[in-house]
Amino acid sequence: MICHRQIGLEQRDGDDVGRDPRAMSADELKQLGHNRVSPLRALRLKCLDCCNESAQEVRLCTAVDCASWPFRLAKNPWLSPLSAEARAQKADLMRRNRVSALTTPDKNQVQIDASDFDRLGVPKDTAVDLPSSKLGVAEGGAS
Ligand code: SF4
Known part of the structure; x- marks a missing residue:
């Protein structure tokens, strides 16, 4: 639960806008409910959020034009x-x-x-590998 939402906002032209996270401290980010995770892990978590926490749905996602799609299984396929x-x-x-x-x-x-x-x-932020059961990946190939 985000208790201190205001910490992540600033005023611009009289409206609330999101602050630049590059100018925020680790403590401020933690107060917003964020944990120290790799960008790949963050993408994976976003995909799980998008699919109501279903790893299987993330695995089966058909939104191939989504920017997160290649990274949804917490691996960088470009490497x-x-x-x-x-x-x-x-x-x-x-x-x-x-x-x-x-x-x-x-x-x-x-x-x-x-x-x-x-x-x-x-990279220090290399994603922690999750077991295929957690990723919803079927052993032995793509669907
Ligand atoms: S890749 Fe699929 S699951 Fe991930 S954010 Fe995009 S639409 Fe949602």
Whole structure:
């Protein structure tokens, strides 16, 4: 529930308009009920909202001209699949970062941002993969 809706609005020519989120703090966004999610996750959530929370309906959506349509299953189809080598490299970096996080629990955000994971350009906001059952994706191919 949005308790502080006014935080997201500003006056323009006497009317309420939405504020620029780039000029808002994380606290202000949280007060509006937003959570820190990746853009892909936000698109997925919007699609679920559009389909009355039915993952199956999102999967079956026929609005192919909707800007969200290619992203509705929380994956970016424009990215080419990783090669086996790149996948292994990414897995190795994730394993090293996990070990690093466990052995240096007081790592600050600057140190985390400077980690190998970030230097290789892997986006920090990579969507968390959902199981196909959550995405309403049938195993074994498209409908
Ligand atoms: S892609 Fe389909 S489910 Fe997603 S917002 Fe557009 S119309 Fe709704």
